[in-house]
Amino acid sequence: MLPCRPSASSSPRPEPPRPGHPRRYRVNVSQSAAGAATGGPGRAPADQVAVRRANLVRVLGVVRSAGPLSRAAAARHAGLTRATVSSLVAELIGRGLLRETGFQQDGTVGRPGRRLEIDGRAVSALGLEVNSRYLAAWSTDLAGRTRHERRVVHDATREGAERTIRALAGIAAELLGEARAAGVRTAGIGVAVPGPVDTDGGTVRAAPNLGWRDVPAARLLRELLGLPDGTTVAVDNEANLAALAECGRAGAGAADLVYVTGEEGIGAGIVVNGGLLRGAGGFSGELGHLQVDPAGGTCACGRTGCLETKVGLTAAIRIAAPDLAAGGAASRDPRELAGELLRRATEGDPRALAGLDEIGRWLGIGLAVPVNLLNPEVIVLGGYFAAVAPYLLPAAMRELRERAVAGDAAVSRVTGSALGFSAAVRGAAGVIVEEVFADPTRLMPAVTGDG
Structure with missing residues (x-):
């Protein structure tokens, strides 16, 4: 399936195929580009570039x-002519986005044609x-193949914003260097953080579990890494x-979905x-800071009885495995x-089973809000929720069914994430991949030609 969009206002999703008809893709072409297509006076050069860029996106999306x-x-x-597609394909091959491989018989007559597929090996x-307890990095090529992966224990709360971002930049510099040595260009960097973010400026507005406020993460990373102005550094909330x-994710996606993080903090x-x-x-998406128990404990945000104080990882250890809490968890x-x-839980430890059942009950109370x-x-439950989902879900679903106003018909399917703790870092890289597919010309100077 095609990936989801970074926001509801992004490009439209492809139209579903009708029986017997090929899948066609809708591409937003600006009014100026449309004017060029109809011969609008005085605007052809710029508008031809816009039309060609839209057609590059169209063809790349079809092959993808x-x-x-x-x-x-x-x-x-x-829905384009063969001559136009041949010109566009030549440019996409030149940009390292497509490649030809093998032959494919198209119909029952004529010579077989070379098959087109996504390449992207030279682009990552x-x-x-940034998590309160670790730093992670994951790089992928444009075909979704993992290139590198790093994960290190790091106490971001204790180390503070400056040291943490320096440590993150160190990991990034290592992977960027390895990519350059292999002749691979890095199209950009996505950064996941546990808190609200001003995505336009890349500033972390508030991250209670880190103790961060108004941290210009994108600017600091760009300066530490010496990145050129054209390189994207996109910072966003980890849950997003x-x-x-x-x-x-193929086979598991849905058009309407809520992802709930299950780490030190809880977000949606x-x-x-x-x-x-x-x-x-x-x-x-600040689900973890909804009050569920007015008489509960104090949250890292300073409020009382937040959902996070009942189901966050610290609470889970305290309730289900208190000896780990005493042992430097x-x-x-x-x-x-x-x-x-x-x-x-698998071994039948009574304390663990009772604790996870209690956490599941509170989780069900919290999930009733988005339902x-x-x-x-x-x-989709992420983080530690995904690991112990079989022991959380029975109590969570009982509570959720009781609280669903419209009854069982309104109760969502609840499942553990197959990506586990890597979902956010993979999503961060995915944002950069989508930028490339949304504008293939960003990789190198545009190639002229009829399109």
């Missing part, structure tokens, strides 16, 4: 979704993640990026009709702690 396929088949899917996207990664990434729902200021990788919780407010098709 339906390939491998021949040039003739690509022309039919895209780098995803970075994880939601995009889950929504775009909301996908509606295939696009992120960010809210008016871009700060939606804060310095361990959350993935290890999730594995230990799962091991104890009643948004009616998503699926809720």
Whole structure:
């Protein structure tokens, strides 16, 4: 399936195919480009570039979704002439985005044509993640193949913003250097952080579990890495990026989805009709800071009884494995702690089972909010929730069914993430990949030609 969109206002999703008809893709072409197509006076040069760029996107999207396929088949899917597609394909091959491989018989007559498929081996996207307990990096080529992966334990709360971003830049510099040595260009860097972000400026507005406020993460990374102005550094909330990664995952995506992080902090990434729902200021999804127990404990945000104080990883360790809390759990990788919780539950440890059941009850109370407010098709549980989902979901679903105002028909499917703790960092890299597919000409100077 095609990936989800970074926001609800992005390019439209492809039209579904009709029986017996090839899939066709809708591409937004500006009015000026449309004017050029009809011979608008005095505007042809710029508008021809816009039309060609839109057609490059169209052909690249067809091959990405339906390939491998021949040039003739690509022309039919895209609704363009064979001559135009041949010119566009030549440019996309030159940019390292497509390649020809093998032969494919197109119909019952004529010579077989070379098959087109996504290449992208010489272009990579780098995803970075800041968590209160670790730093992570993941790079991929444009065909979705993993190039490099790093993960290091790091106490971002204790180290503070400056040291943490320096450490993150060190990891990024290592992977960027390895890519350059292999002759691979990095198209940009996506960064996942646990808190509301001003995505236009790349500033972390508030990250309670990190103790950060108004940290210009994008600017600091750009300066530390010495990146040229044309290189994207896109910073976003971890739940948003994880939601995009889950929504775009083949076989598991849904047009209406809520992703719930299960780490030190609890947040939600909301996908509606295939696009992120960010809210008016871009700060939606703070599910973990909804009050569920007025008599509860104090949250890292300073409020009382937030959902995070009941189901965050620190609460889970305290309730289901208190000996780990006394043994320095804060310095361990959350993935290890999730594995230990799962091991104890699997072995029938009474304390672990009772604790996870209690956490599941509170989780169900929290999930009732997006179910009643948004009616998503699926809720994906990430982080440690995914690891111990079999022991959380029975209590969570009981509570959720009791609280669904419209009854069982409104209860969403709830499932654990197949991407686990890597969803956010993969989503961060995915944002950069989508930028390339949205504008192939950003990789190198445009090639002139008829399009």
